[in-house]
Amino acid sequence: MFNLESKTPKILVIGDLMIDHYVWGQCERISPEAPVQVVDVKSESNRLGGACNVVSNLAALNAQVFVCGVIGSDDAGLWLGDKLESMGVDISYLFVDTARPTTKKTRIIISNQQVLRVDRESKMPVDSEIIDDIKQRLQAAINEVDCVIISDYGKGLLSVDLTQYIIKHAKSCSKIILCDPKGKDYSKYKGATLLTPNKKEAQEATGIDIVDEHTLIEAGMAIKMQCELEISLITLSEDGIGLFENHTMRQIPTVAKEVFDVTGAGDTVIAALGFALSGGCDILQACEFANVAAAVVVGKVGSASATHSEILQYHTQYFSCNESKFVSQEMLLHILQGLKQSKVVFTNGCFDILHRGHLTYLAKARSLGDVLIVGINSDDSVMRLKGENRPINSLEDRAYMLCGLECVDYVVSFSSDTPLELIKAIKPDVLVKGGDYHNKVVVGSEFAKEVVLIDFVEGKSTTKIIHKIQQRGE
Known part of the structure; x- marks a missing residue:
């Protein structure tokens, strides 16, 4: 304040x-x-x-x-x-x-x-x-x-x-x-x-x-x-x-x-x-x-x-849901100075249309430690990754919804295509990615003590939700 x-x-x-x-x-x-x-x-x-x-x-x-x-x-x-x-x-x-x-x-x-x-x-x-x-x-x-x-x-x-x-x-x-x-x-x-x-x-x-x-x-x-x-x-x-x-x-x-x-x-x-x-x-x-x-x-x-x-x-x-949750990288690093005894978990994503799959994934990620930090792509970053019609929801709206989840402790945005620099700065105890990263190199893994892959809920994705809406509108 x-x-x-x-x-x-x-x-x-x-x-x-x-x-x-x-x-x-x-x-x-x-x-x-x-x-x-x-x-x-x-x-x-x-x-x-x-x-x-x-x-x-x-x-x-x-x-x-x-x-x-x-x-x-x-x-x-x-x-x-x-x-x-x-x-x-x-x-x-x-x-x-x-x-x-x-x-x-x-x-x-x-x-x-x-x-x-x-x-x-x-x-x-x-x-x-x-x-x-x-x-x-x-x-x-x-x-x-x-x-x-x-x-x-x-x-x-x-x-x-x-x-x-x-x-x-x-x-x-x-x-x-x-x-x-x-x-x-x-x-x-x-x-x-x-x-x-x-x-x-x-x-x-x-x-x-x-x-x-x-x-x-x-x-x-x-x-x-x-x-x-x-x-x-x-x-x-x-x-x-x-x-x-x-x-x-x-x-x-x-x-x-x-x-x-x-x-x-x-x-x-x-x-x-x-x-x-x-x-x-x-x-x-x-x-x-x-x-x-x-x-x-x-x-x-x-x-x-x-x-x-x-x-x-x-x-x-x-910030009524929790005014301290959506923070800048600088503020987050300052906060982490006081959490050195806590087990810090980090994950990231676009989280464009929040759905059951996201909630399940984030709850499991939070259970792996004491503090869950969610890195969220900026609007420009989402557009580069997902196409010119994305994101559906703005960065502010996506961050606001994530802040409303009890399992999420902090939300921080990044504007690059990957969260490499953010992970390098945070150095989390646990780096969490989706199950689709099996047999793939996880970006930033060298800066985390442990990498955990969590399987997604089958059939739940933002892309499928958008496709379903488009089909019903035709």
């Missing part, structure tokens, strides 16, 4: 400030002037976007937030400043550039479907005199905070010069520095504590075609070396978060149940990471906190935020 309720870290967000403007309407006719839809507007609303969404997420977590950015001398800029101030955010470091508009993105939505987006913005570099003022003012701000978050959307504020100025000064003051990067050249973020690119952004920045775990690790390590990071991070959408160190990956699985809108999820992740790290969490705990925060947000519509109580409630509900 996350012990952050009493924390009030001071966090400075520097970046491209935006307004997300939503227009909801109906369309029942085509314009006589041109072959386009006519939208009858029913309602409109403004929401904080870009770096402002990072600020909003931090404010929802009750952090003490300072924001630095540039707005225009227009109505949108006035609204944005008033909105941030009403949330208790320190806006002392907002700068007005009369030569540029406040960035505003208007989304036209008909029947819950976005049909058009209109952007009002300037991507030209911010005036050099304003940049000089920002540098001068930021020195005192950085000294005052625990963490600096750079939210780069490529709108002209965060040049290489300003970004490096911020990072070097913050680093000299021993501050946590998190960057949500933009563009292909990540050298501008050199010296930061952590970057938070998604898989697509990491691929573009490194030039590495990320197609499997090996290339993912390669990309993560490339970013680590280029930016001189102690540890590298890539957000993996439905697969959670990947941490990269010493040419290995630690994956923190997502806990999202339903996804309605991924807008702003990246902002939520970096805000939650900054909050947790500033509150004393280690990187693993911070990533798990960020994962839950993102799960809360993608269950809402539009750029949204997650409060601390929402995160705790979601965490409790998701």
